[in-house]
Amino acid sequence: MHLLTCLSLVFTTFLWGGTFVAGRQLAGSVAPEHAAFLRFVIGSAVLLLLLLAKEKRLQLPPPRLWLPLFLLGLTGVFAYNVFFFKGLHYISAGRASLFIASTPLVITLLGAALLLEKLTFAKGCGVITSLMGAVIVISNGHPAELFSGIFGPGEFALIGCVISWSAYSLIGRSVLKSMTPLSSVCYSSIIGTLLLLPPAIHTDLFSRVGSLTPRDWLNLSYLGILGTAVGFSLYYRGIEKIGATRASVFINLVPVFALLLAWVILDESIKPAVLVGGLLVLCGVTIANYRRQ
Template sequence: MYFGTYLSLVLTTFFWGATFIAGRSLAGAVPPATAAFFRFTIASAALLILCRLIDGRLTVPPPRLWFSLFLLGLTGVFSYNICFFTGLHYIEAGRASLIIALNPLAITLFASLLLKEPLAPRQFIGVIVSLIGALFVISNGHPSVIYNGDFGKGELAILGCVASWATYSLVGRSVLKTMTPLSAVFYSSVIGSLLLLLPALREGSLIEAVNYSTLTIGNLAFLGLCGTAIGFSLYYQAIRKIGATRSGVFINLVPFFAIILSWLILGESIKPVVLSGGVLVLAGVTLTNMPTRKNTAIAPQQLSSRQ
């Protein structure tokens, strides 16, 4: 009955998994802020069209929401993508995807620490399991590196993605009470693009876009169109048809696709111990975010993915 919806969710997670490969491919070719600026400029134009097609119109935010939308652009677009492209300059795409798989866990922890939302025993166990797995993923199989405080810029940058997305998702709660998800993503994308313009100009490489290779242009277009605009629209249409809970289960496919594609396209490989840590991360995240009877609306992490 919902075969088409499930197929669209698989396609969406495939797109999101492939963003890690596109981002890794851009490393060295386009500076982080410039890559992010082009990605979300493309995404903003596509989202404007999709908002009109899917929502029927573009909702104008009330004045009280503009500060929240600014925070969404600052965290979910600006800081997330600076960290994303910086991190992929240093570490493998597959391992980065396993670290970013901590997003739902970080949202749960932020909500507990900042908003005083209680953790059920099951959620607490899930947190512990995920953190154990994260030790092996972040340290590339050498947890002692973390204990010594000696791990690289790439890992720190990808952890910055996780912190940025957790903040973005929690701020998005208030916005989603008034605006449609696609409209919220559109405005945050536009604001984030404007915030990215200045650091992109400082990198001094915007004008070099005229000399970009076909592969570089293709990667930027893929990130903006498939990884952001089309991915979000397919995902939110699925939420409307089968609900946030069943749609959210498919998020676990993102690192799977990222690892497979990084092996096929980039020739990357992941240590078995790191892969085992990734399995623990996903198991703990699943346990932490298992639906409860009260959890029937769009959960805070459903404002994303993984971009």
């Protein structure tokens, strides 16, 4: 097991757990199109600075990689974030996390179907175990309640998140053969930011940006710096080291951290069942990433 890689992915999911709290706090005051665009303006600026600090100069990718990079920006930045912020306008952060927790299963199945990664018994067991744990965590021990509501625009938006992120993870494999994780994330983030600009302008971005409060900017900064620049870079480094399927299993830790942070920041209660679910998630992540020497 790549211990440092796994620890970095755990830290990534901790940061992404916080994005649900930040996104939910923005939902009542900032339009989804504005929140998505401003998040990636901040994130892209930080990524550029990190890339310059590491490589000392900017080197444009070869022409053959621009299409995959465009697809990364379209799926993981543009589509995912439009769906993410729209979903959080309609449903709670915990319920939203249920859909995100299904992402590893989708990535595993798509990866096997497209022959990108071999689906082993251990990987399958790990994904299913961690998904079960995530469901218990999100539902506070009452999984049936998660499916008692009617599917609405929020639920459909979160399904869009899952599909978008699955595509982003799988497409990234081909890009990482020729580019570093930091450079691929940086350029795809810039492309996604440009794609997010037209809908932001169409919804009167410039006339409303002046009304953002310090709290809004704090949440946007968290989303851009930690949730995007740091989180995306670490996640892609994880894909490079252990593959898309094994790296994606860590996403099941996101709802665990999301509820823990909501408990600390938003004073939401946590039941003992959440601890049991969290242990299942950790067991599933360990099973999926364990390799006999």
